[in-house]
Amino acid sequence: MATTTQIPLSQPDITQREIDAVVATLRTPHLSLGPRLPEFEQRIAAYVGTRHAVALSSGTCALHLCVRALEIGAGDEVITTPFSFVASANCALFERATPVFVDIDPVTLNLDVTRIAAAITPRTKAILPVHVFGLPADMAAILRLARAHGLAVIEDACEALGARIDGVCAGGLGDCGTFGFYPNKQMTTGEGGMLVTNRDDIARLALSMRNQGRDDGMGWLSHARLGYNYRLSDINCALGIAQLERIDEMLAARAQVAAWYDEALAVQAPMMVRPAAPPAGMTRSWFVYVVQLPMGYVEAQRNALITQLRGQGIGCNQYFPCIHLQPLYRDELGYGPGMFPVTESVSARSIALPFYNRLPRADVQQVVAALTAWLKQHAPAEQHG
Ligand SMILES: Cc1ncc(COP(=O)(O)O)c(C=O)c1O
Structure with missing residues (x-):
């Protein structure tokens, strides 16, 4: 008999306010390209602190349009x-460019900036840092390298709305940045994404390409360039506006849940590797709560733990699997095991625990108790000296 999940891995936080906003839009004739679209864009731009924000139908579309607007190609x-x-690397493949991987820092889990210079070649066009799990990457070092080598910077902030570096929002520091609004994110539009930029040229191209290549003021059946239907409907935008109005409250709720996990794990399972404290000047925006089994545990044990927790009705998952070990990347790009040892080690021992705004403290305690019970019964498979 299948076990029912009693504590889901993630859950959106939808109140009557969001339902009313969506219903109000449904009562208008403007379900797409109506007034909620520029309103949502202006509000995100104001929140992030960029000149422009272009709403799109997903974070993946936002990454794709960053690559296209920067004319990155074969x-x-x-x-x-x-x-x-996977989308943060796939966006290069969409345009027949090559994602070149650099291993991560074992503590922050973001790009190891000390390894980037060695990966730069005459073909390098951009650096694409990801603010993994809502913790900002070392943007100061990345921007310094990019300037020194004449490279563009695309910030994948899909997991990091509200994360800050010296008070400035992650996503707004590079040439362009992206956010994602899938239902597991800090805020949701159902499906959706946003490209943010201070560059007028990138904003103009993104606006055109999301709308079948039409330029501003052009007729519906005129197309200045290759474009797509990457539009976000006014229904989604209405939901996004209502969510953004509650963003501070939602981020605070997530931080509270993370603090409960930190506290319980520190006491009951101190050997578990908890999410890193942000480096000086940085603020994490809590997206997921991912812990690692200590060094010495192997992937099969992590998988067994996931099976055990799921069997107890606790939603959890491996997060992230290595992109370079996905079949596409192994078969078509020649990547393989052993090439990025830090990523592989972290990935093999990582597990995302249930995490969402309204997760009750008692559920956090139940998850930590289940994890602790498993650890008591399972010693590491490998000895590390
Ligand atoms: C780091 C990162 N980049 C890109 C995306 C893609 O966003 P979407 O699912 O909205 O296309 C996600 C979504 O999970 C993500 O976590």
Whole structure:
């Protein structure tokens, strides 16, 4: 008999306010390209602190349009991390460019900036850092390298709305940045994404390309360039506006749940590797709560733990699997095991625990108790000296 999940891995936080906003839009004739679209864009731009925000139908579309707007194409290389969601590397492949991976820092789990310079070649066009799990990457070092080598910077902030570096929002520091609004994110539009930028040229191209290549003021059946239907409907935008109005409250709720996990794990399972405290000047925006089994445990044990927790009705998952070990990347790009040892080690021992705004403290305690019970019964498979 299948076990029912009693504590889900994630859950959106939808109140009557969001329902009313969506219903109000449904009562208008403007379900797409109506007034909620520019309103949502202006509000995100104001929140992030960029000149422009372009709403799109997903974070993946936002990454794609960043690559296109920067004219990155066949033969070009984009330096990025193998420890991310696959879209952050796929966006280079969409345009026949090559994602060049650089291993991660074992503590922050973001790009190891000390390894980037060695990966730069005459073909490198951009660096694409990901603010993994809502913790900002070392943007100061990345921007310094990019300036020194004449490279663009695309920030994948899909997991990091509200994360800050010296008070400035992550996503707004590079040439362009992206956010994602899938239901597991800090805020949701159902499906959706946003491209943010201070560059007028990138904003203009993104606006055109999301709308079938139409330029501003052009007729519906005129197309200045290759474009897509990457539009976000007014229904989604209405939901996004209502969520953004509650963003501070939602981020605070997530931080509270993370603090409960930190506290319980520190007492009951101190050997578990908890999410790193942010480096000086940085603020994490809590997206997921991912812990690692200590060094010495192997992937099969992590998988057994996931099976055990799921069997107890606790939603959890491996997060992230290595991008370079996905079949596409092994078969088509020649990547393989052993190439990014830090990423592989972290990935093999990582587990995302249930995490969402309204997760009750008692559920956090139940998850930690289940994890602790498993640890008592399972010693590491490998000895580390
Ligand atoms: C780091 C990262 N980049 C890109 C994306 C893609 O966003 P979407 O699912 O909205 O296309 C995600 C979504 O999970 C993500 O976590």
